[in-house]
Amino acid sequence: MSERVGVIGAGTMGLGIAYVFAASGSEAVLVEPDPQQGARALDLARTQAAKAVDRGKLSPQVAETLPDRIQLVAQVGQLPEGLDLVVEAVPERPELKAAVLAEAEGREPAMLASNTSGLSIDGLAGGLRRPGRFLGLHFFNPVWSMSLLEIVRGGATEEAVLDAALAAAARIGKETIVVRDAPGFATSRLGVAIGLEAMRMYEDQVASAADIDRAMELGYRHPMGPLKLTDLVGLDVRLDIARHLAKTYGSRFEPPRILVEKVEAGDLGRKTGRGFHDWSQN
Structure with a gap:
């Protein structure tokens, strides 16, 4: 079953996250306010897909259609409502992440995640209306080739949300570890x-x-x-x-x-x- 995911930020990590979901057959909506950065991200996705074909990691058919499964929008408010997952991948500044997450929650995703590599999940959840739907999904760079996904369970994260995160990780071919919310997590x-x-x-x-x-x-x-x-x-x-x-x-x-x-x-x-x-x- 394909997913509909939103990714906020078309930097190295955000693009990588959108790419692996698109490569698995999901539809990804990538939020990037800078049109030039968004265009660069899509060009890089095409380049990476071609390299993956050369290495035998991706079929030519999937590579050809992959960029079409990544849609660019300029604002969080343009994300479709009710996505299966929204992941923020903005810089590691607590105030910025908290503001982005609060806005993203307004789009009513089934699951909301931060790609933070060390900020407190419980701290970021403090400004959310539904902290039970929130957790950390710490991807590794480059996302398209690193196999690990560190899943960080906050104090309020619901069991069903953790199960959904594990299932999503399996669909994009990631190996997972589950850690509790502690500074720096494990990795x-x-x-x-x-x-x-x-x-x-x-x-x-x-x-x-x-x-x-x-x-x-x-x-x-x-x-x-x-x-x-x-x-x-x-x-x-x-x-x-x-x-x-x-x-x-x-x-x-x-x-x-x-x-x-x-x-x-x-x-x-x-x-x-x-x-x-x-x-x-x-």
């Missing part, structure tokens, strides 16, 4: 801890960024080193999460100076061409 808490220590090592000139990453890739079989992963996630995103975790868990999550300085300089990782690595030729 961000562990991932950020490793990433921050790698940054401190780089700051202390223990080794180059490439060699620190290679140590984890070859020595511990991580598919991607912590500094390269930080570049992919976005240094600004990692900084926001680190600051949030530091408020709860203390100094071990205080961001290193180099992370703060790189974000202030606009070196945010792959999306800007430079972070801990040079991505300008990619």
Whole structure:
């Protein structure tokens, strides 16, 4: 059975979420107020679909029709009422997410979710009229190739909503873990801890960024080193999460100076061409 889903934000994560639902046969409505960003997102969806065909991950027939299953709208208020699921994928700022979620709830979706990687689900649910329909769906970048979906159950999340989320994850081919609402959940808490220590090592000139990453890739079989992963996630995103975790868990999550300085300089990782690595030729 196909679903009708809404995704708010056509950035890297939002597009990826819309893409995997469209690839599974669902209809996705993608909210993006910037027409140029929306056009870029659809172009990237077409490019990714073609690459998936080349790798044998997608049939040519599905790839050809996939972009047609992603509809662009400019505002949350233009989402159809009664969608099966709406996922917000806007920047990790609590006030912004809370406002977007409250507006999205007005469209009466059966299930409402945040793609947050570390903000409190219960905190975000505080401004909702139906917190039982709300939970966290933490996708991983790039969404079209990462198999994990971390489902975060809030204190008010209904059992039926959790079951529906698990079923939706299965339909888009994701493996799931279910965690309770705790700062950083499971993945961000562990991932950020490793990433921050790698940054401190780089700051202390223990080794180059490439060699620190290679140590984890070859020595511990991580598919991607912590500094390269930080570049992919976005240094600004990692900084926001680190600051949030530091408020709860203390100094071990205080961001290193180099992370703060790189974000202030606009070196945010792959999306800007430079972070801990040079991505300008990619």
